[in-house]
Amino acid sequence: MWLLDSSIGRKLIMSITGVFLVIFLLFHSIMNIVVIISPEGYNAICAFLGANWYALVGTSMLAAGFVFHILYALYLTFQNMRARGQQKYSVTKNQKSVDWASQNMLVLGIIVLGFLGLHMFNFWYKMQFAEISGIHTGQFDPANGAAYVEDLFSNWAYCVLYIVWLSALWFHITHGVWSALHTLGLNNRTWLPRVKMFANIISSIVILMFMSIPVYYLFGCAT
Amino acid sequence: MEKNINLTLKIWRQAGPKVKGEFETYKLDNVSTDNSFLEMLDILNEKLVKERKEPIAFDHDCREGICGMCSLFINGHPHGLDGETTTCQLHIRRFHNGQTITIEPWRSAAFPVIKDLMVDRGAFDKIIQAGGYVSVNTGGVPDGNAIPISKVFADEAMDAASCIGCGACAATCKNGSAMLFVAAKVSQLALLPQGKVEAAHRAKAMVAKMDELGFGNCTNTGACEAECPKAISISHIARLNREFLSAKFKD
Numbered sequence: 378m379w380l381l382d383s384s385i386g387r388k389l390i391m392s393i394t395g396v397f398l399v400i401f402l403l404f405h406s407i408m409n410i411v412v413i414i415s416p417e418g419y420n421a422i423c424a425f426l427g428a429n430w431y432a433l434v435g436t437s438m439l440a441a442g443f444v445f446h447i448l449y450a451l452y453l454t455f456q457n458m459r460a461r462g463q464q465k466y467s468v469t470k471n472q473k474s475v476d477w478a479s480q481n482m483l484v485l486g487i488i489v490l491g492f493l494g495l496h497m498f499n500f501w502y503k504m505q506f507a508e509i510s511g512i513h514t515g516q517f518d519p520a521n522g523a524a525y526v527e528d529l530f531s532n533w534a535y536c537v538l539y540i541v542w543l544s545a546l547w548f549h550i551t552h553g554v555w556s557a558l559h560t561l562g563l564n565n566r567t568w569l570p571r572v573k574m575f576a577n578i579i580s581s582i583v584i585l586m587f588m589s590i591p592v593y594y595l596f597g598c599a600t
Numbered sequence: 601m602e603k604n605i606n607l608t609l610k611i612w613r614q615a616g617p618k619v620k621g622e623f624e625t626y627k628l629d630n631v632s633t634d635n636s637f638l639e640m641l642d643i644l645n646e647k648l649v650k651e652r653k654e655p656i657a658f659d660h661d662c663r664e665g666i667c668g669m670c671s672l673f674i675n676g677h678p679h680g681l682d683g684e685t686t687t688c689q690l691h692i693r694r695f696h697n698g699q700t701i702t703i704e705p706w707r708s709a710a711f712p713v714i715k716d717l718m719v720d721r722g723a724f725d726k727i728i729q730a731g732g733y734v735s736v737n738t739g740g741v742p743d744g745n746a747i748p749i750s751k752v753f754a755d756e757a758m759d760a761a762s763c764i765g766c767g768a769c770a771a772t773c774k775n776g777s778a779m780l781f782v783a784a785k786v787s788q789l790a791l792l793p794q795g796k797v798e799a800a801h802r803a804k805a806m807v808a809k810m811d812e813l814g815f816g817n818c819t820n821t822g823a824c825e826a827e828c829p830k831a832i833s834i835s836h837i838a839r840l841n842r843e844f845l846s847a848k849f850k851d
């Protein structure tokens with residue numbers, strides 16, 4: 378299968394799953410920012426995306442996207458380390474034009490994954506999982522997302538953790554978005570700087586929308 | 601202005617492909633700044649020969665930046681610090697008195713060391729043999745204007761064709777990927793009507809060979825473009841991806 382045997386095939390899977398995850402993040406961030414504007418509106422969204430078939434299909438697709446992205450990331454990185462060879466250079470210098478993020482995608486991905494586990498425990502386990510399983514895992518009603526958000530971010534340490542997490546994600550996707558488009562062949566000499574700019578804008582919009590929430594609670598704007 | 605400087609050279613010595621190598625330090629005094637980098641190594645080798653020691657093996661041929669034979673990873677950069685130059689175009693005036701220069705061979709699983717600073721870049725020849733050519737019977741010389749080619753495509757193909765196959769891209773890439781080289785070799789033909797005929801087959805065959813030989817997966821870091829002595833643009837990599845993916849989807 379060329380999607381597994383060829384380098385560009387493997388990269389195609391990376392880029393499609395990556396773009397899919399970024400599109401998910403875009404929707405996720407738009408829904409989340411509602412919690413600042415109107416907690417009632419946010420709870421309506423939470424109720425709508427509970428244990429219904431469409432929400433479950435969405436969640437399963439998302440999980441599959443993550444699994445493929447991560448498995449391919451590990452496989453690709455392992456192959457790349459082997460291609461580099463046993464003997465390392467004793468002196469290496471970075472080139473000015475090379476983004477730091479592009480050289481550290483796996484590390485950034487692992488940081489994102491670690492915090493993702495925490496995030497799933499903080500919210501998903503107490504909301505969608507509670508609804509599917511019927512087990513009462515949190516102290517509020519599973520559809521009362523706003524209460525969970527407010528409760529978690531009343532702790533400044535969680536606000537800071539989430540801000541750190543989102544920063545790592547920002548680095549991952551600023552490189553990821555343009556790299557994915559490049560892998561799909563959607564680039565040329567004229568468009569290269571534009572595609573990079575587009576990646577920076579999209580990543581910054583998504584991350585700023587997410588980040589505004591812990592920042593909002595951290596500075597006590599809710600009270 | 602000519603002056604003489606003293607240098608400390610840390611050079612990788614390795615007796616053969618299977619032997620363990622190590623760095624050896626040499627002192628070279630009174631080197632004229634007018635010397636080229638390779639001339640400096642010649643001087644060192646003459647000195648070693650006079651001392652009845654084994655001279656340092658390194659690759660070179662044209663010494664004017666067109667053949668792609670010279671390699672050398674100098675102080676952390678392939679072909680040295682200067683942009684858009686090969687090792688043979690580098691001069692001692694770019695170094696200062698008392699400087700330590702670390703010289704390593706290309707290090708990449710697909711470029712095994714033959715001896716000292718010399719590596720086997722036969723992998724690139726194998727990739728070219730897999731499809732980097734045009735196999736049509738051209739007949740007599742056609743009229744120059746019989747096949748119109750737009751200036752944009754002609755320039756882009758010419759830029760791609762300036763790749764000298766030196767291997768610096770794969771040597772510097774953290775993923776050991778040869779995509780810049782392969783992209784240049786696919787682009788120089790795919791952009792022109794004569795090369796378009798076999799474009800799909802070429803992209804598939806050359807990428808398959810590249811993967812088979814153990815080069816890594818490109819993650820678009822752009823280090824290759826920054827270090828390429830011919831400043832081949834990574835936009836050619838996007839074209840290679842496009843050519844390859846469309847060929848695969850057509851199958």
Ligand code: HEM
Nearest residue numbers: 391392395398399450482483486487490553556557560819
């Ligand atoms: C919400 C989470 C994530 C998003 C939105 C995301 C997005 C992306 C995108 C768009 C790319 C570029 C694909 C390409 O260059 O073709 C990418 C590459 C990469 N991702 Fe992720 N990713 C996420 C999570 C992860 C995780 C959890 C890991 C690892 C454990 C990971 C590891 C990697 C690696 C190693 C690459 C580089 C591979 C390459 O450029 O070819 N990512 N990611």
Ligand code: SF4
Nearest residue numbers: 763764766767769828
């Ligand atoms: S693309 Fe540049 S660095 Fe790579 S082989 Fe060709 S000339 Fe050398």
Ligand code: FES
Nearest residue numbers: 661663668670688
């Ligand atoms: S010796 Fe020919 S390019 Fe350097």
